[in-house]
Amino acid sequence: xxxxxxxxxxxxxxxxxxxxxxxxxxxxxxxxxxxxxxxxxxxxxxxxxxxxxxxxxxxxxxxxxxxxxxxxxxxxxxxxxxxxxxxxxxxxxxxxxxxxxxxxxxxxxxxxxxxxxxxxxxxxxxxxxxxxxxxxxxxxxxxxxxxxxxxxxxxxxxxxxxxxxxxxxxxxxxxxxxxxxxxxxxxxxxxxxxxxxxxxxxxxxxxxxxxxxxxxxxxxxxxxxxxxxxxxxxxxxxxxxxxxxxxxxxxxxxxxxxxxxxxxxxxxxxxxxxxxxxxxxxxxxxxxxxxxxxxxxxxxxxxxxxxxxxxxxxxxxxxxxxxxxxxxxxxxxxxxxxxxxxxxxxxxxxxxxxxxxxxxxxxxxxxxxxxxxxxxxx
Amino acid sequence: xxxxxxxxxxxxxxxxxxxxxxxxxxxxxxxxxxxxxxxxxxxxxxxxxxxxxxxxxxxxxxxxxxxxxxxxxxxxxxxxxxxxxxxxxxxxxxxxxxxxxxxxxxxxxxxxxxxxxxxxxxxxxxxxxxxxxxxxxxxxxxxxxxxxxxxxxxxxxxxxxxxxxxxxxxxxxxxxxxxxxxxxxxxxxxxxxxxxxxxxxxxxxxxxxxxxxxxxxxxxxxxxxxxxxxxxxxxxxxxxxxxxxxxxxxxxxxxxxxxxxxxxxxxxxxxxxxxxxxxxxxxxxxxxxxxxxxxxxxxxxxxxxxxxxxxxxxxxxxxxxxxxxxxxxxxxxxxxxxxxxxxxxxxxxxxxxxxxxxxxxxxxxxxxxxxxxxxxxxxx
Numbered sequence: 001x002x003x004x005x006x007x008x009x010x011x012x013x014x015x016x017x018x019x020x021x022x023x024x025x026x027x028x029x030x031x032x033x034x035x036x037x038x039x040x041x042x043x044x045x046x047x048x049x050x051x052x053x054x055x056x057x058x059x060x061x062x063x064x065x066x067x068x069x070x071x072x073x074x075x076x077x078x079x080x081x082x083x084x085x086x087x088x089x090x091x092x093x094x095x096x097x098x099x100x101x102x103x104x105x106x107x108x109x110x111x112x113x114x115x116x117x118x119x120x121x122x123x124x125x126x127x128x129x130x131x132x133x134x135x136x137x138x139x140x141x142x143x144x145x146x147x148x149x150x151x152x153x154x155x156x157x158x159x160x161x162x163x164x165x166x167x168x169x170x171x172x173x174x175x176x177x178x179x180x181x182x183x184x185x186x187x188x189x190x191x192x193x194x195x196x197x198x199x200x201x202x203x204x205x206x207x208x209x210x211x212x213x214x215x216x217x218x219x220x221x222x223x224x225x226x227x228x229x230x231x232x233x234x235x236x237x238x239x240x241x242x243x244x245x246x247x248x249x250x251x252x253x254x255x256x257x258x259x260x261x262x263x264x265x266x267x268x269x270x271x272x273x274x275x276x277x278x279x280x281x282x283x284x285x286x287x288x289x290x291x292x293x294x295x296x297x298x299x300x301x302x303x304x305x306x307x308x309x310x311x312x313x314x315x316x317x318x319x320x321x322x323x324x325x326x327x328x329x330x331x332x333x334x335x336x337x338x339x340x341x342x343x344x345x346x347x348x349x350x351x352x353x354x355x356x357x358x359x360x361x362x363x364x365x366x367x368x369x370x371x372x373x374x375x376x377x378x
Numbered sequence: 379x380x381x382x383x384x385x386x387x388x389x390x391x392x393x394x395x396x397x398x399x400x401x402x403x404x405x406x407x408x409x410x411x412x413x414x415x416x417x418x419x420x421x422x423x424x425x426x427x428x429x430x431x432x433x434x435x436x437x438x439x440x441x442x443x444x445x446x447x448x449x450x451x452x453x454x455x456x457x458x459x460x461x462x463x464x465x466x467x468x469x470x471x472x473x474x475x476x477x478x479x480x481x482x483x484x485x486x487x488x489x490x491x492x493x494x495x496x497x498x499x500x501x502x503x504x505x506x507x508x509x510x511x512x513x514x515x516x517x518x519x520x521x522x523x524x525x526x527x528x529x530x531x532x533x534x535x536x537x538x539x540x541x542x543x544x545x546x547x548x549x550x551x552x553x554x555x556x557x558x559x560x561x562x563x564x565x566x567x568x569x570x571x572x573x574x575x576x577x578x579x580x581x582x583x584x585x586x587x588x589x590x591x592x593x594x595x596x597x598x599x600x601x602x603x604x605x606x607x608x609x610x611x612x613x614x615x616x617x618x619x620x621x622x623x624x625x626x627x628x629x630x631x632x633x634x635x636x637x638x639x640x641x642x643x644x645x646x647x648x649x650x651x652x653x654x655x656x657x658x659x660x661x662x663x664x665x666x667x668x669x670x671x672x673x674x675x676x677x678x679x680x681x682x683x684x685x686x687x688x689x690x691x692x693x694x695x696x697x698x699x700x701x702x703x704x705x706x707x708x709x710x711x712x713x714x715x716x717x718x719x720x721x722x723x724x725x726x727x728x729x730x731x732x733x734x735x736x737x738x739x740x741x742x743x744x745x746x747x748x749x750x751x752x753x754x755x756x757x758x
Contacts, residue, residue: 001387001445001678002380009379067379261755281752282745288755289676289696296675297668300381307382317668366661373660376640376667 003299009068015048016072020079028080031205032350035197037162038083038205039119042090045083046116050076051090054240055098059110066240066302070247074298077251078258081354082205084251086120088244089158093121093167096237097184100225109165109184118164118187123241124154124211125169125234131156132367134169135177135231139213141170148172148183148223150191150216156361160209161194163187167237168213169230182230183222191216202353239312240305241362242319246298249322252355253291256326256333259348260284263337274336283332290325297321313375320368323358330355381675383449390446394453397426402457403634409460409584410729413576415540416461416584423465424495428454430473437477437485438493444619444681448626452674455630459733460584462630466623467537468492471741472499475545475616476563479603488543488563488601500541501620502532502564502590503613510746512547512613513556517592519548525596526550526562528570533589534740539573540586541566547613550606559609563601570595581732618691619684620741621698625677628698628705628737629670635712635730636666642716642725659715666708673701692754699747702737709734 005013023041031038045051053069055061062068069091076084094113098106112118130136139152150170160166164187173179185192195210225233261284264275274280297318304311330352334341341348359365383391401419409416423429431447433439440446447469455462476489476499491497508514517530528548535544544564551558564571574589604612640663643654653659676697683690709731713720720727738744 001383001682003679003682005379257755265756275756278749281756282748284755285699285748285751288692288751289700292679292693292696293672293676293700296679297672299379300671300675303379303381307380314671317671320664321668321672369661369664370657372664372667373657376663377644377654377660 005067005071008064009071012049012053012062012064012068013071013075016050016075019045019048019050020075024076024079024083028082028205029344029347029350031080031082033204033344035204037207038080038086039162041083042086042120043116045087046114049114050087051116052094052110052114053091055091055094055110055114059098059106060114061094061098061110066243066305067299070243070298070302073244073247074250074254077248078255079251080205081248081252082203084248085203085206086159088241088248089123090114090121092237092241092244093123093165095240096167096233097224099236100182100229100233102221104221105184105224113165120159120163122157122160122163122166123237124157124160124166126154126156128153128155132364134234135180137169137171137180139168139170141172141181141183141218143172146217147220148218150183150185150213150218152213154211154213156198157209157211159207160211161197161207166192166211167224169234172230173228177231178228180230180234181227182224182233183218184224185216185218185222189216189218200357202350202356238362239315242315242368243298243302243305245358245362246294246301246315246318246322249326249355249358250291250294250298252326252351252358253287253294253322253329255347256329256351257284257287257291259346259351260287260333260336263340263346280336283336287329287332290329294318294322294325313372316363316368316371316375319363320359320365320372323355324365326355326358387446387449390442391449391453393426394428394450397422398453398457402454402461406458406460406584407723407726407729409458411723413583413586415586416458416464419458419461420464420495420498423454423461428465429468429495430493431469433473433477433489433493438490439473444622444684445678448622448677448681451623451626452630452633455627456634457630458584459627459631459730460582462627463536463582463585464498466620466627467501468495468499470620470623471501471616472543472545474619475561475603475612478615479561479608479612480563481600484563484600492543497542498537498540500535500537500544501616502535502544502546504532504534506531506533506589510743513559513610515547515549515559517546517548518552519550519560519562519597521550522596524599526599526602528562528564528592528595528597531589531591533574534577534587535590536585536587536740538586538588538590539576544590545603545616547609554607556610557607559613560606561603561609561612562597563603564595564597568595568597580735581729582736614691617741618694621694621747622677622680622684624737624741625673625680625694625697625701628701628734629673629677631730631734631737632666632670632673632701632705632708635709635727635734636663636670638726639663639666639712639715653715662711662715666711669704669708673697673704676700692751695742695747695750698742699744699751702734703744705734705737
């Protein structure tokens with residue numbers, strides 16, 4: 001048991017912190033209010049190595065590991081959750097290609113993704129009729145003489161209209177998980193059309209779109225991994241992705257605690273400051289305790305992944321705990337701010353909205369509990 | 379960052395687990411029912427070095443660290459929460475302050491046999507009118523030549539009825555409040571040391587507690603811990619460590635409850651299948667497992683800081699607060715999963731639920747832990 005960070009981990013965290021504070025935080029409110037996609041910021045993140053934190057150096061990544069990735073994501077999310085989710089998905093897609101791709105695929109896609117030249121990566125798994133039950137997906141990929149023909153519709157695709165590389169999951173075989181394959185699709189590929197960006201409660205600076213595939217033709221080598229091996233890739237991505245969402249929730253928790261602490265020390269009531277009232281002190285104490293537990297659960301899962309040990313159960317525990325804690329405490333942070341918590345002059349109303357999706361995407365809380373239960377009942 | 383245990387730690391964990399499964403779990407229900415102090419089990423703990431885990435070998439202890447202590451406390455409390463608190467009080471509340479604040483001569487006589495587990499220690503801070511507000515205590519010690527004369531009373535003193543010595547907090551300068559408190563090691567065989575009747579408690583009934591009255595009790599000056607006026611500081615530093623012990627006790631209780639609920643859920647059939655197949659039950663178990671892990675990680679963090687010699691008041695308070703409230707929730711759910719059987723003494727679920735309740739109260743209530751955390755948080 002050693003909670004010290006390595007030099008590399010400290011370096012990545014500090015880099016992310018500086019970038020978050022200097023480049024993301026000052027514009028986060030405007031980005032949210034006007035739904036501005038962070039194109040320039042993603043490019044800068046790429047230049048700093050933050051789009052491929054756990055990607056090998058030979059492919060342009062930082063090769064700093066999963067704990068470093070979680071540290072970076074938490075720093076970014078405290079400043080701007082919208083930018084962070086685009087960064088996180090790009091990391092996730094790059095990591096899967098680096099892990100499952102052929103040499104040619106790795107060279108063709110990964111450096112573009114991690115440098116920011118591809119703007120972002122997108123991960124197209126969810127569909128209108130299948131969210132949590134991903135193995136039921138109906139988008140199809142049919143093999144023909146020249147390669148593959150994809151038809152169907154994807155839903156809730158983060159950066160789907162901006163991404164230079166889209167990882168698409170489609171059915172190539174019979175029903176169930178074993179009939180699913182993964183494909184690498186270039187942004188703007190003929191036959192793939194992005195719909196109108198969703199109007200969301202939070203993460204308003206990120207773009208979430210439906211993607212329609214109408215006879216979208218892909219070359220034979222667009223297949224990532226083996227035919228029928230797509231579900232395994234999706235689950236591997238989501239196991240790691242859960243660490244990413246946990247880190248986003250940690251960022252929100254830290255932001256809520258910092259904002260609430262500052263406000264409570266300044267705001268006067270009943271002849272003193274809010275911070276002198278036990279009712280407020282206890283909210284802060286609970287927030288800090290849950291934050292500490294959230295960090296430990298997240299870093300434990302990340303550290304297991306770094307060591308190549310199984311981490312499915314730990315990642316799900318981390319995700320459900322961190323995301324639910326972020327929701328509880330974002331609500332308390334609004335409460336501590338009173339009426340000011342409800343307007344966008346303070347960041348907590350944005351944190352409240354940004355936190356809400358964290359118990360939904362990359363596996364709802366219900367799915368996390370199913371995973372944990374499956375693991376403990378084995 | 380690395381969350382793996384060392385080989386030494388894993389070996390100790392295994393030893394304690396086997397001991398608990400063999401010696402504690404099979405007896406805990408009976409001890410609870412008859413309020414039996416587990417004398418033989420405590421003697422065996424002593425043989426394993428568990429009565430002075432983190433005290434150096436030169437002073438009779440096992441010479442291990444706080445992480446080892448935490449691991450041992452979890453396993454022992456999983457077997458029997460009463461035995462867990464007996465062990466915790468001797469380790470954290472008696473041996474630790476005597477080791478840190480006693481003179482060499484004092485340690486020779488009043489630490490070594492206790493760390494070896496030949497004698498048992500207890501800790502006297504709480505009074506009838508001074509619980510969380512420890513500075514409000516009224517027991518006095520007045521200097522009289524080479525002695526102090528002590529008058530007053532303490533209550534809720536765990537191990538009090540069996541203890542050979544007590545780390546006792548008294549007012550030597552009542553006008554100074556916190557800064558007027560002084561600590562002593564007091565022989566429980568001293569004239570003027572009077573035990574009250576046993577407390578009749580909701581849980582941890584195999585560990586005994588009682589009131590203690592001090593009637594003009596004479597204690598030699600050399601039995602003072604530190605200087606006059608340092609008692610409050612000693613008490614607070616002791617409780618920082620004690621909280622890790624109680625957090626582990628809460629964790630051990632929760633784990634026992636969770637493991638039994640998991641087993642029951644796999645065996646018990648309802649609606650044509652084991653209730654473990656029902657999502658309502660699965661989700662309860664998933665939350666229990668998640669919160670147990672979160673508590674353990676908070677404890678390990680506090681213990682790791684203690685081992686590094688870093689201040690850990692807030693981290694200990696977080697561990698204690700989270701683990702004890704978690705234990706309340708988990709034992710409640712475990713009983714719920716057992717249904718009506720959970721309410722009967724034929725299963726251990728009801729005992730775990732009663733045992734867990736105290737962990738939110740002693741060695742600093744949840745309310746005090748939140749004050750400690752908030753104070754650290756709001757400091758500039």
